[in-house]
Amino acid sequence: MSLPTAFHDIAKRVNNWGRWGESDEIGTLNLITEAKVRAAAGVVHRGRRVPLALPLHQDGIQSGLIPGRVNPLHTMVQINQELFGPGTVATSDDAVTMGLQAATHWDALPHVSHSGRIYNGRPADSITPHTRARFSGIHTVRHVVSRGVLLDVARAKGADRLPGDHAVTPEDLDEAAEFAGVRVEAGDIVLVRTGQIRLALSGDRRGYGHPSPGLSIRTPEWFHARDVAAVANDTLTFEIFPPEVADLWMPVHALHLVEMGMPQGQNWNLEELSTACAEERSHAFLLCATPEPFLGGTGGPVAPVAVL
Amino acid sequence: MSLPTAFHDIAKRVNNWGRWGESDEIGTLNLITEAKVRAAAGVVHRGRRVPLALPLHQDGIQSGLIPGRVNPLHTMVQINQELFGPGTVATSDDAVTMGLQAATHWDALPHVSHSGRIYNGRPADSITPHTRARFSGIHTVRHVVSRGVLLDVARAKGADRLPGDHAVTPEDLDEAAEFAGVRVEAGDIVLVRTGQIRLALSGDRRGYGHPSPGLSIRTPEWFHARDVAAVANDTLTFEIFPPEVADLWMPVHALHLVEMGMPQGQNWNLEELSTACAEERSHAFLLCATPEPFLGGTGGPVAPVAVL
Amino acid sequence: MSLPTAFHDIAKRVNNWGRWGESDEIGTLNLITEAKVRAAAGVVHRGRRVPLALPLHQDGIQSGLIPGRVNPLHTMVQINQELFGPGTVATSDDAVTMGLQAATHWDALPHVSHSGRIYNGRPADSITPHTRARFSGIHTVRHVVSRGVLLDVARAKGADRLPGDHAVTPEDLDEAAEFAGVRVEAGDIVLVRTGQIRLALSGDRRGYGHPSPGLSIRTPEWFHARDVAAVANDTLTFEIFPPEVADLWMPVHALHLVEMGMPQGQNWNLEELSTACAEERSHAFLLCATPEPFLGGTGGPVAPVAVL
């Protein structure tokens, strides 16, 4: 079995291999220039900060469906320990075990491979247990600061949450951009709100997982045409799941990560941001979203903050 | 044994309990107002981004000295796994076990207690294995975005690295501020560079630990007088270690975290920032430094980025 | 609220505090004498070995109900790594994160406390995050080798599995002993089979958890009268759950662990043993069941083997 022609046709149109040189490891993040960052800082008009990460704890969003993607087991290794004798200053310390993709995170480019390749044509077997990702590991990202744009597809449609079988199309993105009164530009980080995470927030972890609205296979070309730097949304699967095309699983992952070299974010909580953008009448903001730099990580937890 | 009078005298002068109400959990982070954030965004003049986090991996900075503060054990749970059958899109996933304070991190306020109390007078025994920190856990921070100021004490003195027995004094901070041509103001996050982390970067983990230069017991009053929001530096111990006053262990921790309610950052890599600030002739920048929101964490990893 | 009189009455009758001295940490395991071990070795008549542990893997029996009791996350840290250069002998290594009570295990005596006390009257607060159990930690057990006796309550009743609301009574134990043709004696380790684990083996983790058949509050006196050394069974909860007496939760745990100082085993897979004992027409065997010696552990995984 191999991927269908329909996939390969789109792949050719959005492919960025070699665009930033053969040795490039960060793909579309190259589109965040210094000028872009200056412009992003200029967007801040009130100073309102909105956090987009889910809290990290044992009772997190993972339901056991994805093997090894475990919710955080967060334990205390010391509590009020008087390390230097009775009556001295005491300290508490904690430790955690968790899947790097368990909660709010960025997928690093090598998180997905197809046909034996990762971004920029490198061999998929460059990922090993010993070295983890030898190319484009999450630590190569270094920093993610740019203009963020919220495309609030749910609110634009007057819905709290899109139905589980709703594939977010280019037309939906256009509609949301018009609703927001914003034009998506090169180097932007686009946040797509479906409202799906409301299921997780209300305790329905299974329902949150799937069926899930998410990006359509037609959207990578939309992002590619606008030179978007990265895309994140408020779902577990990122793209619509089950998929639009029978037996074509995770095509958007493959197009974004492998072909375009564009990082994806999942499980971002965009609920508070949706309200804030509506209140501020602005859907553009400074976005600080640098992942934890795990050496060779195929993903990394992130605590993103939008500054309006 | 109890803490000496010298400690309690300073404690009285810097104490912030009740200043932001009895129910406050975030202390001096209250000083980062919306106006402050707007001003911080206005500091960006080039768009240059400098990451301040150490990479996360098994061969990290912990030497085993602090029990339970383990370096990241980062493993792959899946590599190029074709979840949906042969020839389909493949995914890789990873997991980690690590001490929350093992690498670049913020101490949450309850990381330290003395005399049975944490910040705002709450009982230290509100931290339990089951709930972790019930008050002022790292997740209550929500966002850390403000103006950052680098006080490059080492460079101001023409040194790569301060000697292991150098206590950074208020006079040193004044000297570094003058060298930087910057005035520390309310809501600023101050980064104090000692150069000590060069030892860790060169592979000397034991030497990095101690003896270590660090903040003097006299500096909390300096930060308090200026209404600084948070302080971070490039050492394991934050304050000078072994301590200045015999048998008075970790007084700066106790003054900052317990009395002032001011978060502290440790193991921040300020080397690249030192060069960048010198090149840009500016020691003030926008600082994005929101920690991972572990529910009830007494500390949290952070991937800070300075934007000049 | 405190424990009812009914509980305290039984507690008085089975209490073993001081019986083996004030400094004793192992309780009824003292009943396994050298003579007992010699006799146990003498029971082996065929040399047939039956393992009683569940396999350890991510898809284990824990359903998330008990916070922190996580199924094993077992990952490879190296695969065929040629540590000494290409073409040399290669090694594979693995690591695990798991709850010590997640699968087949022994409860150590301090796993449970009531009224502020653990076994032998020691204070419950002798368990701390830093030291774990200071008394009677699982490592103090050192070795568990004795005669094992299977009381196959389910099979004696002609059932595959007892109903979820079946409290195993002293009369049930007598019936099973008669069915087995065996007399329970001092120093024996008694394995009580309910068949409940068949639910877990068939994939119904929730159903396995509860409602669950298990030991009645009346059985501790039966074990005490016979000077049994330890008891294990094939359930998650060990005792009947929900409990027989409204609002009296886990009384059997408290009687066994705190009052008698008798270790308990849970999640032991007794299915193959049930068949083997029936085939061999013998329900007594040599039992090797030494737990992993976690220093200060309040429980420990064990891979028990019955030798018939």
Added chain:
Amino acid sequence: MSLPTAFHDIAKRVNNWGRWGESDEIGTLNLITEAKVRAAAGVVHRGRRVPLALPLHQDGIQSGLIPGRVNPLHTMVQINQELFGPGTVATSDDAVTMGLQAATHWDALPHVSHSGRIYNGRPADSITPHTRARFSGIHTVRHVVSRGVLLDVARAKGADRLPGDHAVTPEDLDEAAEFAGVRVEAGDIVLVRTGQIRLALSGDRRGYGHPSPGLSIRTPEWFHARDVAAVANDTLTFEIFPPEVADLWMPVHALHLVEMGMPQGQNWNLEELSTACAEERSHAFLLCATPEPFLGGTGGPVAPVAVL
């Protein structure tokens, strides 16, 4: 580079591939027959039990030399938690993260590969991050109960501990067997004492690691000739380290695990056993040494007990 002729010559002589069928996964453990187990039970003459496992804790024997083989991080997830309300019975629970080969353990057969093969000629790439070892994983062992024989090489030579450059030869094994007055027979598990673990017990973890006495490349033939079922010793490296033959690393591992299909044990504490055997004037005993059944594990922790 490939393995030298000297290695392949021995390999041919000790190879057991196909000996127990093409589908066999447990190699020389097949030599432990029911008759052997009966005989082993018959060896017990006093009922004295000697544990052979090191305690499991953060301050264990690993020094960081072997990447990912981390000492146990053992934390409490609950302490005296009154799950069912104030005044009810309270429970304590713990969790651990550790390398499966970090302390006293058995190597499973696929722990080592050479020339792309593991035991019984299976491909080394049958070990994957997702499945771990598909063949001969530690869970396939099921039970390890047999006669154990202590070959106390150190004591036979009148030494507390062999020098770091001492390769234990067939002649040394003969000498120790004569000293013990015992004949090694088919199905025996041989424990070889070097005394090296005294370094670890005295706190010298680095010194314990290497240089280390251990088995010579000449011993696999000795074990093969006697149809030994398994061998364990009291070192980190098992075989002499650095190796006897320049650039021939870990030949004994490759011969035992890959060629013979014979499990190896490392970091077994044989000090108390050495004394006990001397006192009892018997170096043969019943050995209970079943590893924790990690599904697909390339090794497994074990808490062995010798019964004399």
